[in-house]
Amino acid sequence: MxxxxxxxxxxxxxxxxxxxxxxxxxxxxxxxxxxxxADWYGKALSNVLLMDALKNSLLIAATSAILAVVFGTMAAMGLERLGARMRALFDGLLAAAIVVPGVVIGIATLVALVQLFDVLNPLLAGLWPGQEAPKLQLGYGSIIAAHGLFTMALVTMIVKARIASLGRDIVEASSDLYASPLTTFREIVLPQILPAVLAGFLLAFTFSFDDFIIAFFVAGSKTTLPIYIFASIRRGVTPEINAVATMVLGASLLMILIARFLMREKTTR
Amino acid sequence: MPLKPQTRHKLVTALLLGPAGLWLFFFLVLPFIAILVFSVGKRGPVGGYAPAFTFEQFANLGTRAAAFVNTLELAPVGAFSCLLVAYPVAYYLAVKVNPQRRLLLLSLVVAPFWTSLLMRTYAWMYLLGGRGIPHLLELVGIENVRLINTPGAVLLGIVYGYLPLMIMPIYVSLEKLDRKLLEASYDLGAKPIGTFFRVTLPLSLPGVMTGFALVTILLLGEYLIPQLLGGGKVFFIGNALVDLFLQSRNWPFGSAIAVTLVAVVVVILTIAMRLTWRIAGTRKVDLV
Structure with a gap:
């Protein structure tokens, strides 16, 4: 065994x-x-296209993870205030955001956004006071939106579980002692859910940073790191990709182990 | 004028849930409606979309039958292979290992799931490809071994990619198992094998079901593993979708396939949930 x-x-x-x-x-x-x-590392780090893709990926992962954490935590706190029917609807949508295959999320977002832009762009051009109206197109925004969908649902689930494990009595005690809801949140709730929120952030960041299939559909002309790596893998396997892989795997393994450590705290405290 | 407490409560709730609700609406509900509309539409003259209400696209699903057959075959087979490898590991972690080492061993099993699937699949592409294991075999005199771009390579990639996701739920259900039941079984004279098949295994079935359903569902939408390790020979629904949306640009037909894929996922999920419910109430899944 x-x-x-x-x-x-x-x-x-x-x-x-x-x-x-x-x-x-x-x-x-x-x-x-x-x-x-260590030449392959030098080669990878001086590859302009690769570094550009890395920069895009970091920007997208950070933005979508921050949005996911803020909105997901808010949602987790709001959910328990909802009536049974609305809550079931919300829970259902969050579950759907998690189980619908990434490939379908990518396609559906692509189809919807392209249609939406087709309607909005002429409108925008007509209403714009200046000469060159900005043109809505696929790019950072669409990747952030599509990644944020999954990661926000994920953060909501994680934080919700953490809130459920907190007693209601501590919150009630705080308001009995005339603390305002905001003070109660800052002094009582936030410190307790913080490990779950941080873990949610790390998982959201890693998901977005590593995702290939969703970004592949909605990236437009932008290149993320996984998209760049996918394209170079198709041209052939090289030690340079190994070097990139080592850095990417190392960074995400570290973040996951930290996330797990943060989430474990609930059982040891 | 101060707000009534009732109104205030509702307002705060709305503010808390507003952003998430809007996000779900704009990037989940609306996109899904969009592909539903496209799936009953027609292909436009220059490859775009022409509004229509027809089930033509669904009638054509047969032309991509190979992708459906491959996916619906390899997804459950892959999930089952994962299960065979995962069960002993989950059992060992939940029952045999001492609690101090458990956290580390468990983290090491889960961590790969959250790292890049692309990079992990690349590792096997590299090992199975011409300059990897086949090259090694050539050095010892075994020539012309083809490993990559075969269904076997895809299956291996699947087990490698999804093993952590299978181990987790099984581990959770085994860990919750009441040790007294095992002792009772031994006290009543059952042998270890008998205890395993009559007590442990049935009680871990909810975890097994959850793991099996999760892995199968994720595999239904898989693209990278068949693409990189199957080399276009082992075609999944995900590969057909990439082709239809990004290469041959037949969006209405692609939408019909995507809608069908979601329907299959819903059916599998419903069956799995019913079965789990029937076996032992619900179990929460610990994905991280």
Whole structure:
């Protein structure tokens, strides 16, 4: 049994370890290690297109994660104030945002936004006082919107679970002592839900940063890191991609382990 | 003029839920209505969309039958393969391992799920591709081994990609299992094997169902694994959708496929929920 479980852990991590190992290979071979070198990292970091894609991905992930955390936390707090029917509707929509396949979210957002822009752009051109009216198009906004849909639902679920585990009595005690609702939130509720909120942020950021399929449909002319990597993989496997993969996997593994640590606190406290 | 407490309560609720509600409406409900409308429309003369009310697109689904067959075959087979590997790991983590090491081992199992699937699939592309394992085999004299771009490679990628998601719910249901039941079973003279099949396994079925349903549903919309490890030979619905939306630009037909995919997901989810409900009430799924 132990041996079997060890084998599964090896299965999970050996391919990643090999990718990391060969990112330091001096040669181009994928099986023969011909000497240690960090050249591929230098090459990756000085690749302008790659860095541009990385910058886009960081911007999109940070924005969508912040929006998801703020709106998701607000929603989690608002949900318990709703009547049963509205609450069921809201819960249903949030669940749908999580289970509908990413490929469908991407397509549906693409179809809806293209139609919407077709209607809005002529209107905007007509109403615009200046010469050149801004043109709505796919790009940062549409990726942020589509990523935010999934991550906001995710944050709502995580924070909701955390709020449910808090006693109502502590909040009531606070208001009995004449604390305003805002003070109660700042002094009582927020410190308690903070680990869940932070974990939600990290998961939302990682999801958006790693997502390929949704961005693939709604990115328009923008390139995110996964889209760039996908395109270069199709041209062939190189140690440069290994170097990028090592950095991406390392960063997201670290964030996930932090997120899990933050979420564990609820059981130890 | 101060607001009535009733009104104030409603106003605060609306403010709290407003942004999320608008987001859900504009980026979930509205897009879904859009593809529903497109799916009963017609293809325009230059490849765009022409308004219509016809089920022509759905009648044509047969032309992409291969993608549906592949997906509906490999998704459950993949989920089942995941299950076979996941169960012993979940069992070990929930029952055998000591609590101090459990958190670390559990984190190590879950963490990969949240890292880039593209990068993890790339790892196998790299290992199975010409300069990976086949090259290694050539060095020891075994020539012309083809690993990548086969259904087997896709299946391997699926198990690798979705194993963490299968382990989690099974672990949760095994961890909740009351140890007294196992002791009772032993006290009544059952052998370990008997106890496992008559007590442990039936009680972990809700977790198994949840894991199976989750993995199957995610696999139905999979694109990257068949694309990178199947090399266009093993075509999933997701690949057909990318083709129809980004290459051949037949949006009404693509929308019909997407709507059908959502319908399949809903059916599977309903069946899974009913079954789980029947077996042991509901169980929450711990995705992270």
């Amino acid at each position: 132990r041996a079997l479980v060890t084998a599964v852990y090896l299965f999970l991590y050996a391919p990643i370890a090999l990718v990391v190992l060969f990112s330091f290979n001096a040669g181009r071979s994928a099986v023969q290690f011909t000497g240690f070198s």
